[in-house]
Amino acid sequence: MNPIPPAEFTILHLGLGSFHRAHQAVYLQALHEAGDRRWALSGANIRPDMADVLAALRAQDGRYTLETVSPAGEYRYQQIESIREVIPYEPKLAAVIARGAAPSTRIISFTVTEAGYYIDAKGKLDMSFADLVADIGRVQRGEIGQTIYGALVAILAARRSGDGGPVTLLNCDNLRHNGERVRAGLIEFIERVGDMDLLAWVKAFTRCPNAMVDRITPRPPAELRERVKAATGRDDAAAITGESFIQWVIEDDFIAGRPDWGRVGVELVNSVQPYEEAKIRILNATHSCIAWAGTLVGLNFIHEGTHDAEIRKFAFDYVTDDVIPCLSPSPIDLAAYRDVVLDRFGNPAIKDTNQRVAADGFSKIPGFIAPTIRERLAAGGSIDSVAMLPALFLAFLQRWHAGQLSYAYQDQGMDPTVAHAICAAQDPVAALCADRLLWGNLAGDERLVAAVRGAGDRVAAFLARRA
CATH class of the missing domain: 1.10.1040.10 (N-(1-d-carboxylethyl)-l-norvaline Dehydrogenase; domain 2)
Structure with a gap:
C-alpha cells in the first residue's frame, strides 16, 4: 500500500468500533478528499476487546471499506484512510498515553456506552458500581485505570507533566449533555483520586463540548467481507456497513483547534x-x-x-x-x-x-x-x-x-x-x-x-x- 504523508495534528479516538469508523472517520475522510489533510486519526481501545478487528486494521495500515445502503436499496462502497495509526491494546496503555500526551494531539475523542460513564440521575458518579470504585483504587495506587475516566486521567497526567498543552475532550456517543456530564464525571473522579494538581490543570486546559452523533451502524454481518470483495475487489477483514444517513452536531468550543468540519457537513452550533x-x-x-x-x-x-x-x-x-x-x-x-x-x-x-x-x-x-x-x-x-x-x-x-x-x-x-x-x-x-x-x-x-x-x-x- 502507498504510504500517506503525516498529518500536522492528531485526534486520538478511544473506542475503535464500527460506529466511530462509520461516522467520525468518514467526516475526516471527506475533509481529506476536499484537500485538507492537516488532521488525522489515531485509534485505540482501552480494554482487550476487538483484537481481531484491531489486528486487521493494523495489517491494512488503518484502511478499511465502508458500505452504505440507502432506504431505496442503493449500495455504495468507500475506502476510508483517515485513521493513520492503530494502536494495539496492552494493559499499561503506554502507546495510547504517549499519543494522547503528544503536543500534536489536539483532540481526544471517545465512544462509550451510556452505562460506561457511571453517572447517576443527579449527574454524579454512581459509586454502586464495583468496577468504578476499583478503578479509583487503581489510579490511587499509581496503576492505569480501566474505565474511560481512568484512561483519561493517565493521558492527561502525562500531558500535563510533559507540557503537551491544552486539549479538547470530545464525546461521540448518545449520552445526553455528553460533554458537560463527562467533564463533571472526570472532575469528580480526579477529586476522589485526590490529585488536586491534575484537577486544576484539567479545569484550565481542557474543554468538553456537547455533541450529537447519528448513523445506524449494525454489527458487520458475516457475509459483508464477500460482498465488499465482489463489489471492490478488496479482501477487507475490517469492512463495516451502515445506513446512508449521517449527522454530527457539535458545540463549537475547542481549546486547541479543530478540523474544518463545517466544510463537510458537520453542524457547528452554540447549543446542541x-x-x-x-x-x-x-x-x-x-x-x-x-x-x-x-x-x-x-x-x-x-x-x-x-x-x-x-x-x-x-x-x-x-x-x-x-x-x-x-x-x-x-x-x-x-x-x-x-x-x-x-x-x-x-x-x-x-x-x-x-x-x-x-x-x-x-x-x-x-x-x-x-x-x-x-x-x-x-x-x-x-x-x-x-x-x-x-x-x-x-x-x-x-x-x-x-x-x-x-x-x-x-x-x-x-x-x-x-x-x-x-x-x-x-x-x-x-x-x-x-x-x-x-x-x-x-x-x-x-x-x-x-x-x-x-x-x-x-x-x-x-x-x-x-x-
Missing part, C-alpha cells in the same frame, strides 16, 4: 440541546421500542418490526403524542424527523438486530424515556403512549428473567439481582416503577404506575393477538 433531545427521544427511544416489541413477537431485525403495523404505531404514537409536545417549539421539523427516522429503521438492507438495539435498557429508560414522562406529567398531560415503552421493556425483562429470550441480553447498567427481583415481585409493574435507578424522583409515582399498568395490559393484548 434541541438536536440532542430530538435525536435521543425520537430516534434512540423509538429504536429501543421497536427492538423490545420485535423481540417479544419473535422478530430478529429492526426493519421487520418497523414494517409491522402495530409495532410501528407504538413508536409513531409515542413520538406524536408525547415527544413532539415536549420538544415544541424546536428549530427542527419534529414530525418530518419522526418520519425520516421510521424510514431509516425500515431499511431492510441494514439488517440491524433487535439484540444489539435492545441492549442496556437500564440505562436507556432513565436516559431516553423518563425525561418525556417527567415533562408530560409536569405539564398535566397524558403519558399513555410513552408508557408503552417501559411496559414493553418490562415484558422483555420478564422473558429474560424466565430464560425465554432468543438471544443473550447485555446490559451494563443492570444489577441482575435487582432485575430478577423486579420480575419476581408480586406486582412487577409497581416494582419496576419503584426503582430509583430507572426513575429518580418519579419512582413510585402513582400516575407512572397507573400508566405503565394500563400500557402493560395493552402489551399483553398485543402479544395475545400474535400468539
Whole structure:
C-alpha cells in the first residue's frame, strides 16, 4: 500500500468500533478528499476487546471499506484512510498515553456506552458500581485505570507533566449533555483520586463540548467481507456497513483547534440541546421500542418490526403524542424527523438486530424515556403512549428473567439481582416503577404506575393477538 504523508495534528479516538469508523472517520475522510489533510486519526481501545478487528486494521495500515445502503436499496462502497495509526491494546496503555500526551494531539475523542460513564440521575458518579470504585483504587495506587475516566486521567497526567498543552475532550456517543456530564464525571473522579494538581490543570486546559452523533451502524454481518470483495475487489477483514444517513452536531468550543468540519457537513452550533433531545427521544427511544416489541413477537431485525403495523404505531404514537409536545417549539421539523427516522429503521438492507438495539435498557429508560414522562406529567398531560415503552421493556425483562429470550441480553447498567427481583415481585409493574435507578424522583409515582399498568395490559393484548 502507498504510504500517506503525516498529518500536522492528531485526534486520538478511544473506542475503535464500527460506529466511530462509520461516522467520525468518514467526516475526516471527506475533509481529506476536499484537500485538507492537516488532521488525522489515531485509534485505540482501552480494554482487550476487538483484537481481531484491531489486528486487521493494523495489517491494512488503518484502511478499511465502508458500505452504505440507502432506504431505496442503493449500495455504495468507500475506502476510508483517515485513521493513520492503530494502536494495539496492552494493559499499561503506554502507546495510547504517549499519543494522547503528544503536543500534536489536539483532540481526544471517545465512544462509550451510556452505562460506561457511571453517572447517576443527579449527574454524579454512581459509586454502586464495583468496577468504578476499583478503578479509583487503581489510579490511587499509581496503576492505569480501566474505565474511560481512568484512561483519561493517565493521558492527561502525562500531558500535563510533559507540557503537551491544552486539549479538547470530545464525546461521540448518545449520552445526553455528553460533554458537560463527562467533564463533571472526570472532575469528580480526579477529586476522589485526590490529585488536586491534575484537577486544576484539567479545569484550565481542557474543554468538553456537547455533541450529537447519528448513523445506524449494525454489527458487520458475516457475509459483508464477500460482498465488499465482489463489489471492490478488496479482501477487507475490517469492512463495516451502515445506513446512508449521517449527522454530527457539535458545540463549537475547542481549546486547541479543530478540523474544518463545517466544510463537510458537520453542524457547528452554540447549543446542541434541541438536536440532542430530538435525536435521543425520537430516534434512540423509538429504536429501543421497536427492538423490545420485535423481540417479544419473535422478530430478529429492526426493519421487520418497523414494517409491522402495530409495532410501528407504538413508536409513531409515542413520538406524536408525547415527544413532539415536549420538544415544541424546536428549530427542527419534529414530525418530518419522526418520519425520516421510521424510514431509516425500515431499511431492510441494514439488517440491524433487535439484540444489539435492545441492549442496556437500564440505562436507556432513565436516559431516553423518563425525561418525556417527567415533562408530560409536569405539564398535566397524558403519558399513555410513552408508557408503552417501559411496559414493553418490562415484558422483555420478564422473558429474560424466565430464560425465554432468543438471544443473550447485555446490559451494563443492570444489577441482575435487582432485575430478577423486579420480575419476581408480586406486582412487577409497581416494582419496576419503584426503582430509583430507572426513575429518580418519579419512582413510585402513582400516575407512572397507573400508566405503565394500563400500557402493560395493552402489551399483553398485543402479544395475545400474535400468539
